[in-house]
Structures are given as C-alpha cells and as structure tokens.
Amino acid sequence: MPNSNRPLPLLDLPYPPGMVIALLLLLVFFCMLLGQGAILLTAWAAGYDLQTFLSSFNAMTGGGERNFFRLITLINHLFTFFVPALAIAVLLYRRDWLRSFQLDVRPEGRLLGLGALWIVLAFPLALLTYSLNKALPLPDWMVQLEDSTNSLIEGFLQMDSPWELIATLFVMALVPAIGEEMVFRGILQQNLERRLRSGVAAVWLGAVIFSAFHLQFQGFLPRVLLGATLGYLYYWTRNLWISIGAHFANNALQVLAAYFWGAEMAQLETEEQDSMPWGLVVGCTILFGGLAWHLYQITRSSSPEAIETQSFEE
Structure with a gap:
C-alpha cells in the first residue's frame, strides 16, 4: 500500500541536477541564436525584410x-524548445530518454480529462490575477513591448479558413504543449526538485521562470498561475503527458475562441476581462480547489509500481 501522504518518487537520474539545468540554459541560449539565424534566412528567401514585416504585422495583415x-x-519554437530538449535527450539520457522525461507511461484517460478541466477552471482566476x-x-x-506582442498575437489569431485554424492549432497549441513541457517540466522542474528537495518549491520556481521567459509583463502573474497549474499536474502524476494534454487544452481553447468568436475573445489581455462576474470567479475558484484536492487524492492512491505497468515499452 502506498503512503497516501507522500508524492510519487522522482526518478533516480545519473547526472547532478545543477549540471543538467546549466546545460539546458546554455543549449536554449545557443539554439535561440541558431533559430534567429534560421528565421532571418527564411525571411530573406521569402523576400521579406524581417524588421519591417514584424513592425507592420497585425490583425489586418493578409493570409500569405x-x-x-x-x-x-x-x-523559433522548434529551435528554442525542441532542439535543446532533444539535445539533452541525446547527450545525457540516450536510450533512456523517454523514461527520463517521464513520457514512457501511457496517460490515463481520466487524468488527461481532469487535467484539461482543471486548467479550464483556472481561466477566471487567471483573469483576476491579470487585473492585479x-x-x-x-x-x-x-508597456510598449507588451503592445507590440499583442499586435502580433492578434494577427496570428486572425483565421479565415479551416486550414488556417488547423495550422494555428498546430503552431500555437500542439507544438508549444510538447516542447515547453519537455523543457519546463520534464527537464527544469524535475531537476529543480532534485536540487531543492522540495516539489512545491520546484513547481513555483519553475512557474516563475516559465512566465518570465515569455516576456509578457502585463500577463506575468496569470502565466505564473498557468505554469504552477501545469507544474502541479506533473508533480502529482509524474507523467509528462498529463501536463502536455492540459497545456494543449489551454492553448487550443484560446485558438478556437479566436476562430469562432474573434481574436479579441481569445486573449487574456483585453479590457472586457476587467468586468468578469465575481460569481463566476468565486464559483470557478471553488471548483478549481475541489478538483485540485480530487486530483491530489487519486494520484496519491496509485503506487509507482502500478503506474509503471502501463509503459509504452510493453
């Protein structure tokens, strides 16, 4: 019988956590530079002046x-997140990389659904923290950087066909869900927990770093909440697929809202969110807390041995 008061144990990885985190930071910085070079080359090949293109890009920009x-x-996302994560996999984890990222276990459908629902219930809380x-x-x-970023997002979320919707879901929901979770939860949070010897501290420090990395200062606190929600899902389940699924649900719902109701409905940084009904905020907060407790209890009721029997490697 597992001890229901203790979290599932961390994997016993062979490399010191400080070394892994330092290597990750170096790889992210180096790969970001490579990515910028690749973007400049792509813009040159397509006949665009990148600085002019970005400064004029908005919701009125054409489909091409x-x-x-x-x-x-x-x-940019592939070079910033996927390439560093895969480099860590090749350099350190090698054949054991799926297990080291905790991607080797089939996610339980119930946990995937509850994780997605939990992050949806966090939306009103995110709006409240945005107001703060x-x-x-x-x-x-x-403020100017935030306005510029919002203009880019509005243009990104302008979709005039189902094909644009599919492309946007792929680029803005699926790819970030996998890449960012591999880096921020699969590598960073896991090794922060090993270094700090505290899962809760690792969740919140990882969430702060996650939010700071996005450089959207008016949305810093809501993104900390998002990062902590994803971090707790990973901490409680020790299964990266659960946080990937929740991350995808969070991003995909915003893309779908933009497609069906307009880009202004999908962004956290809109003026209308200041008038969010308090009854909805309180109700979702209660449901959010109740579901958090339920998730905590059901993940504590499973032993690591029981979970490992569902491995993809079978």
Whole structure:
C-alpha cells in the first residue's frame, strides 16, 4: 500500500541536477541564436525584410503574411524548445530518454480529462490575477513591448479558413504543449526538485521562470498561475503527458475562441476581462480547489509500481 501522504518518487537520474539545468540554459541560449539565424534566412528567401514585416504585422495583415508568421513562429519554437530538449535527450539520457522525461507511461484517460478541466477552471482566476497585474506600475518600455506582442498575437489569431485554424492549432497549441513541457517540466522542474528537495518549491520556481521567459509583463502573474497549474499536474502524476494534454487544452481553447468568436475573445489581455462576474470567479475558484484536492487524492492512491505497468515499452 502506498503512503497516501507522500508524492510519487522522482526518478533516480545519473547526472547532478545543477549540471543538467546549466546545460539546458546554455543549449536554449545557443539554439535561440541558431533559430534567429534560421528565421532571418527564411525571411530573406521569402523576400521579406524581417524588421519591417514584424513592425507592420497585425490583425489586418493578409493570409500569405499570416502563414509566413506562423512559419517563423514554428521555427523559433522548434529551435528554442525542441532542439535543446532533444539535445539533452541525446547527450545525457540516450536510450533512456523517454523514461527520463517521464513520457514512457501511457496517460490515463481520466487524468488527461481532469487535467484539461482543471486548467479550464483556472481561466477566471487567471483573469483576476491579470487585473492585479495591470494595477502594477510598469516602465514605458515594458508597456510598449507588451503592445507590440499583442499586435502580433492578434494577427496570428486572425483565421479565415479551416486550414488556417488547423495550422494555428498546430503552431500555437500542439507544438508549444510538447516542447515547453519537455523543457519546463520534464527537464527544469524535475531537476529543480532534485536540487531543492522540495516539489512545491520546484513547481513555483519553475512557474516563475516559465512566465518570465515569455516576456509578457502585463500577463506575468496569470502565466505564473498557468505554469504552477501545469507544474502541479506533473508533480502529482509524474507523467509528462498529463501536463502536455492540459497545456494543449489551454492553448487550443484560446485558438478556437479566436476562430469562432474573434481574436479579441481569445486573449487574456483585453479590457472586457476587467468586468468578469465575481460569481463566476468565486464559483470557478471553488471548483478549481475541489478538483485540485480530487486530483491530489487519486494520484496519491496509485503506487509507482502500478503506474509503471502501463509503459509504452510493453
């Protein structure tokens, strides 16, 4: 019988956590530079001046330009997250990389569904933290950077056909869900927990780093909440597929909202969110807390041995 008061144990990995984190940071920095070079080369081949293109990109931009922006966004994400994660897999984990990322276990359908529902229930809380975030004074350069980023997002979320919807779901929901979870939960949070010897501290420190990395300062607190929600899913289940599924659900719902109801409905940073009904916020907060407790209890009721029998390697 497992001890229901203790989390599932960490994997016993062979490399010191500090070394893994340092290598990850170096790889991310180096691969980001490579990615920028690849984007500049792609823009040159397509006949675009990248700086001019980005400064003029918005919701009124044409479909061809939107697809080009999706392409360079995909390139940026692959180099920033996938390539460093795969480099860690090849350099350190090798044949054991699936197990080391905790991707070798089939996710239980119930946990996938509950994880996705939990992150949806966090939306009103995210809006509340966004209101708090907006009340914080920010330097002008941060506000200008935020406005520029929002303009790019509005253009990205402008979709005039089902094909654009599919492409946007792939670039904005599926690819980030896998790549960011591999880096922030599969590598960073796991090794922070090994280094700090505290799963809760690793969840919240990882969430702060996750939010800071996105460089969207007016959405810093909501993204910390998102990162912590994903972090707890990974901490409780020790299965990266669960946090990947929840991350995908979070991003995909925003893309679908933009497609069916307009880009302004899908963004966290809109003015209308200040008028979010308090009854909805309180109700979702209660449901969010109740589901958190339920998830905690059902993951504590499973032993590591029982989970391991569902491995993909069977």
